[in-house]
Amino acid sequence: xxxxTQTPKFQVLKTGQSMTLQCAQDMNHEYMSWYRQDxxxxxxxxxxxxxxxxxxxxxxxxxYNVSRSTTEDFPLRLLSAAPSQTSVYFCASxxxxxxxxxxxPGTRLTVL
Amino acid sequence: xxxxxxxxxQVNVAEGNPLTVKCTYSVSGNPYLFWxxxxxxxxLQFLLKYITGxxxxxxxxxxxxxxxxxxxxxxLKKPSALVSDSALYFCAVRDWGLMDSNYQLxxxxxTKLIIKP
Numbered sequence: 198x199x200x201x202t203q204t205p206k207f208q209v210l211k212t213g214q215s216m217t218l219q220c221a222q223d224m225n226h227e228y229m230s231w232y233r234q235d236x237x238x239x240x241x242x243x244x245x246x247x248x249x250x251x252x253x254x255x256x257x258x259x260x261y262n263v264s265r266s267t268t269e270d271f272p273l274r275l276l277s278a279a280p281s282q283t284s285v286y287f288c289a290s291x292x293x294x295x296x297x298x299x300x301x302p303g304t305r306l307t308v309l
Numbered sequence: 310x311x312x313x314x315x316x317x318x319q320v321n322v323a324e325g326n327p328l329t330v331k332c333t334y335s336v337s338g339n340p341y342l343f344w345x346x347x348x349x350x351x352x353l354q355f356l357l358k359y360i361t362g363x364x365x366x367x368x369x370x371x372x373x374x375x376x377x378x379x380x381x382x383x384x385l386k387k388p389s390a391l392v393s394d395s396a397l398y399f400c401a402v403r404d405w406g407l408m409d410s411n412y413q414l415x416x417x418x419x420t421k422l423i424i425k426p
Contacts, residue, residue, distance in 0.1 A: 201352075230413075237318075239399060239416035240353075255413060287352055297343070298414075300352035 203301035210278040218273040220288030229271040233284040315417035330385040332400030342383040347397040
């Protein structure tokens with residue numbers, strides 16, 4: 198199993214540009230989520246999904262959209278990039294509510 | 310409201326010495342508690358969790374954590390530190406009594422552990 202994969206690993210955007218961060222898992226996990234990691238702030242949940250066709254907002258959803266058309270994929274879209282979105286983004290998946298999360302390697306995004 | 314605190318930004322330990330990384334939490338009901346480790350330029354990896362049962366939980370890489378309900382703490386420990394243990398450690402909590410579909414964990418800010426040879 199590849200686990201949780203994310204692409205790209207690095208990305209530089211200009212303010213106002215849009216892009217999609219890709220996330221895929223091959224463990225047949227129902228739960229998937231997107232976090233951003235900023236220094237001294239731990240992880241903050243952006244959006245999450247409890248199954249295909251079901252998504253919901255986390256703690257910091259503004260400026261981001263998600264969709265979950267399949268169990269495997271959970272892309273994160275930045276609609277109009279802003280410097281405040283400069284961060285490291287992690288995708289994670291888990292099998293059940295009390296289970297451990299599996300994290301992807303992260304995408305380091307810089308918005309100029 | 311749920312919350313978790315890691316009071317130390319950084320912990321420095323000499324190799325071979327015991328280490329402790331502190332975590333305290335606040336939930337209304339009973340907690341799910343987790344520890345994750347993040348090595349440089351990598352994603353987070355699961356170390357251990359407490360849901361119920363024995364207060365001493367053993368996890369990966371020789372780490373263990375003790376759940377203390379009266380002190381609302383879940384400190385991470387290892388008897389003998391290795392240089393390779395140097396990483397960023399995160400504590401996370403969820404109130405398992407919450408009846409909602411949001412399985413969100415509340416994450417601490419992280420503690421940088423530095424093991425010196």
